[in-house]
Each structure stands twice: as C-alpha cells, then as structure tokens.
Amino acid sequence: MAVDQRVQASCGLGSAQARATQTGLALVTGRIQRTAEGDFPVVVIGGGITGAATAAAAAAPGASVVLFEKEDGPAREGSGCAQGSLRVQGHHGAEFPLAQEALQLWTDAAEEGDFDLVKGGNRYFRTKEDELPILQHLVEEAHKAGLTQVQLLDAAQVREIMPAATGPFLGAMWSPVDAQCQSEKGTELYTRRAEKAGAQIAFGVKVTKLIESCGRIIGVDTTAGRIQAGAVVVGAGVWTPYLAKTVGLDVPIMPVVMSELETEPVKPLFEQAIRAFGFGSRQRRNGKVVVSVGLNAKVAHGVSLADLNGLRYWLTRAMSFRKNLKVKFDLARTIEQLRHRSTLSTDLIPHVSPELTCDRKVVHSALGRLSTVIPELQGAKATRYWGGLVDMTPDGLPIIDGHVGPEGLPLITGLAGHGFTLGPVLGEIASDLSLDGATKRDIESFRLARYQGKVDQPEMMI
Known part of the structure; x- marks a missing residue:
C-alpha cells in the first residue's frame, strides 16, 4: 500500500x-x-x-x-568519524546476512563514484595467547554464516600476505572479502x-x-x-x-566516544584493514594511516541524569566492562537537563554538535601497539585527532x-x-x-x- x-x-x-x-x-x-x-x-x-x-x-x-x-x-x-573499515567478519551471527549484503552494495556503489574503496581484506591480529579462543569462536560463527574464506593464520602465513608485519605477534584471523573506504x-x-x-x-x-x-x-x-x-x-x-x-x-542508547588519529603520509605498507585487541587501522590511498583503539576499546562516556534512563539495562554491562569505560561527570549537560526539567527533551539536542575530545593517550597507545607489529610505522607523526560518537545498546x-x-x-x-x-x-x-x-x-x-x-x-x- x-x-x-x-x-x-x-x-x-x-x-x-x-x-x-x-x-x-x-x-x-x-x-x-x-x-x-x-x-x-x-x-x-x-x-x-x-x-x-x-x-x-x-x-x-x-x-x-x-x-x-x-x-x-x-x-x-x-x-563521518568512522574508521572506514567495511568488515563482514567479527559481527554477531544475526548481523552476518546484513553485513554480506551491505558489502555487495558498497561494491556496486563504487561504480557510481570514488570514495576510496579498497577490497584488501580484514585482519584480526593475535598478540596474546588468551586471545585465541575468542578468534576461534569468531571463525566458527563466520563459517556458520557461509563465510568459509575466514580462517586463522599463523605468523608466517600472515607475513606472506602482509610483508610489512615484521614485528612480534602470534597469528591472525583473516577475511579476504572485507574492504575499507573513506567514510x-x-x-x-x-x-x-x-x-x-x-x-x-x-x-x-x-x-x-x-x-x-x-x-x-x-x-x-x-x-x-x-x-x-x-x-x-x-x-x-x-x-x-x-x-x-x-x-x-x-x-535504551548510551552514547560513547571512540578516539582516532591519522598520521602523516608514509609509504604504502598494507591494503588490509586491521583490527586487534588494543588497536585498529587502515592505510588510505594517500599514504595516511588511520588508527583507532581496536577491539574491546576504551571509550569515554559523559555521565549525566540521562543515564537514569535504562539504568537497569546498562548497570550490569557498565560494571562488566568498567576497565573499558572511561567515565566523567558531565556537569554542563546535567545543568541543562535540570534547566529543561527533562533528561530527553529535544531542546537538549545541539543544533551543531561540538567537536568531541579525543583521548590522545589511548589512541597513541594504539599507534604504539600497531607500530610493534608493523615496525616501519615507528616514528610516524599524528597530524589529526578526533572523537566519534557511537550509539551503544545494552546487548x-x-x-x-x-x-x-x-x-x-x-x-x-x-x-x-x-x-x-x-x-x-x-x-x-x-x-x-x-x-x-x-x-x-x-x-x-x-x-x-x-x-x-x-x-x-x-x-x-x-
């Protein structure tokens, strides 16, 4: 109708x-x-x-x-603040069909115009032994969804595909179908x-x-x-x-801020998008390297009276991931909520969102971890920082x-x-x-x- x-x-x-x-x-x-x-x-x-x-x-x-x-x-x-990784692997099982279709739609869209699409695959580096069970589970979920190309590789196999990864690591989960672009x-x-x-x-x-x-x-x-x-x-x-x-x-949405940076241009080192515990990255066509804080990242959240909405959903998750959640009391936001006598008034939606604070310490740590795996990035200077809003759900x-x-x-x-x-x-x-x-x-x-x-x-x- x-x-x-x-x-x-x-x-x-x-x-x-x-x-x-x-x-x-x-x-x-x-x-x-x-x-x-x-x-x-x-x-x-x-x-x-x-x-x-x-x-x-x-x-x-x-x-x-x-x-x-x-x-x-x-x-x-x-x-506009997203890293730009177009990944299928690593999603919840219910999201796999949507992610697969979306990747094909992105591929089709590249025929209309240039948005720096690179189909270089996606790699989850394993730097510690205790990360293996999680990656094995992700591979199993991918295979259930028909993504049989997703596999675990040892360090030597990884270096065959990404020669720049000469630093110490144990292996990686590899998906050759994934891509990246400029968001x-x-x-x-x-x-x-x-x-x-x-x-x-x-x-x-x-x-x-x-x-x-x-x-x-x-x-x-x-x-x-x-x-x-x-x-x-x-x-x-x-x-x-x-x-x-x-x-x-x-x-029930909790807004969090994920920090990212971009380096000065460096020589071409990798086409694959990278995701790992503590760092994530992709290299743009212009040589600049985008770095995010990766899997189970530390994210920031400004606490205000709005957190009372859906607290019963969020409290358990916030406690479970307290090491990954950097909270700070948002006094200005709380005062505005009191002034409007509401925590969810649309008057509280900014006409133009202010620039978000990037946690430079966290994202520089991510760049350091990435540079351990790809040593040629050591000394690369960050030239741009930003924080991106992420709308989180309890599950x-x-x-x-x-x-x-x-x-x-x-x-x-x-x-x-x-x-x-x-x-x-x-x-x-x-x-x-x-x-x-x-x-x-x-x-x-x-x-x-x-x-x-x-x-x-x-x-x-x-």
Whole structure:
C-alpha cells in the first residue's frame, strides 16, 4: 500500500476528507518544495550513512522523500568519524546476512563514484595467547554464516600476505572479502544518489518533535516549521531516544566516544584493514594511516541524569566492562537537563554538535601497539585527532524496528560502531518499512521489544 493510502486508511479517511484534514506539506524556509496535493512524503531524520541510504532507496521508486539533518552537511557525526573499515567478519551471527549484503552494495556503489574503496581484506591480529579462543569462536560463527574464506593464520602465513608485519605477534584471523573506504566520501555518494533520485535534503534543520494521530505518525515539527508525512524514519544515532520520547517510546542508547588519529603520509605498507585487541587501522590511498583503539576499546562516556534512563539495562554491562569505560561527570549537560526539567527533551539536542575530545593517550597507545607489529610505522607523526560518537545498546546489537509505537515509524539506531558498514542495507530496510510496512530481510533479532525480557550480555564493549 502506498504511503498516502496508508495515511488515509489508518483513520478510515477517504481521499477528499484526508486532504481536508491534512493539506500537504508546509514550506520549510523555501528549501523544501511543496509536493502534489495529498502526496505525503517519507521523512528521514539523520544525514549519516543510514539516513542518506534510506533517502536514496525510498526515492528510487518514485516516492516523495525529505531528509532533515541538523548539521550543515552529511556525515558530520558518527558516519563521518568512522574508521572506514567495511568488515563482514567479527559481527554477531544475526548481523552476518546484513553485513554480506551491505558489502555487495558498497561494491556496486563504487561504480557510481570514488570514495576510496579498497577490497584488501580484514585482519584480526593475535598478540596474546588468551586471545585465541575468542578468534576461534569468531571463525566458527563466520563459517556458520557461509563465510568459509575466514580462517586463522599463523605468523608466517600472515607475513606472506602482509610483508610489512615484521614485528612480534602470534597469528591472525583473516577475511579476504572485507574492504575499507573513506567514510565521509561514502556517505556523500549516497547523499548525491538520493538527490539524483529526487529526494529533498534540508541541512541545518533540526527535527524537534514527532507528530502522531489516530495511532500513526503524520508528520514532524522542525526548527523551520511543521511538515506532514506518511512515514518518518528515525536514523538519528545517539539522538534517536530524544525524538522517540516525543511519542512515548523508551530507546535504551548510551552514547560513547571512540578516539582516532591519522598520521602523516608514509609509504604504502598494507591494503588490509586491521583490527586487534588494543588497536585498529587502515592505510588510505594517500599514504595516511588511520588508527583507532581496536577491539574491546576504551571509550569515554559523559555521565549525566540521562543515564537514569535504562539504568537497569546498562548497570550490569557498565560494571562488566568498567576497565573499558572511561567515565566523567558531565556537569554542563546535567545543568541543562535540570534547566529543561527533562533528561530527553529535544531542546537538549545541539543544533551543531561540538567537536568531541579525543583521548590522545589511548589512541597513541594504539599507534604504539600497531607500530610493534608493523615496525616501519615507528616514528610516524599524528597530524589529526578526533572523537566519534557511537550509539551503544545494552546487548551490542542494533535496534531495527518498523512496528513499534505509532504506525509509520521505522527506528534504526544502536549500531554500536557497525553502522557505517551496514548503512546501505539499513537504508534498503528502512525504505521497505516506510513504503510497504514490511521487509524481506530478517530483522527479528533487532526488535526493540527484546528489551522487555532478559538482556543478553555481549562478549566485548566494542
């Protein structure tokens, strides 16, 4: 059923009556063009890879689509700060089918434009004996999903593929199918695809409220006015709980900051993406090396009154991974919450997110560990630092749901650092949910309702 038909049917309205009560799109500061009378668009919230891919997929068959992003361009928060590793290996079993499809979609997208895609594979280095059981488990999970190319290698086998890895290590898990790219360029490509398909993109406009009537979503309030909609896809990362709360939904997300750096250009050393306990990396085409803090990384979290939301889910996980969680009381945020008398008011969503603090000590330690394995990186100077927002869930799995709260409200959040890889297929899923109310992909493991029961504990923080 088409979007505008579902709007009418949800309240039992005929076409003429629906038009009388919902008179089309409000103009938003002249940037959003009025659609045909009675044509209710899909509204997408969030200009990261998920939002951009959703807008592109929904607009492709001819649907009216409007994307709102509070920042002044795409990929300004999570997606633009991602390391850029497009990995299939290492995912939870439920995510494997989505990751495999997403990687193929990334490969196809490279035919449209250059976003520095390199299909060099992915390697999980093993530097300690006690890491072997974890890597063996990951290999078993990969094989169950049909990824028989994933295998464990000893140090000599690793060096045959990566000659620059001359330092001490014990071996690695190897996946030859994985890839890497420049994350902001990949998001920009999908944004251009959406615009080319006819989607309207409004940067610098913040959504402040979801509007519901008769048990379904009918529009949104924004900083530039109200716009009516047939469906609203919320792909707003760590800000999703704030928007969901406007229609009474509780979404348990903890925002954390992952630190990264980029070095000066060095000679070509490796094409593979690297992931290990304590460091992660990829080398760009221009020779610069991106370094992250790797598996079970230490991440930062600013404690405020908002942590009381979903505390029963988070407390156990926070205690289990206390060595990996660097917490600091966020006084400024807490004062703002008290001033607004709310911990999840959309007034607390910044119009432009401030630059996040990078934990230079942690990320320099990661560079040091990487340099132990690849000695030619010793002495490489860091030239850029940044912190990226990661939307964590209590069980480490994403929330992908099109049947929660009011009808016509697909939610995609809690991507736990996997969102950039999965972005293209998440866009396809969100498009299906917004236009048809269902998707052929299996998303049962990602329903929000799972938090009504016992919450599984993930094996690692990240």
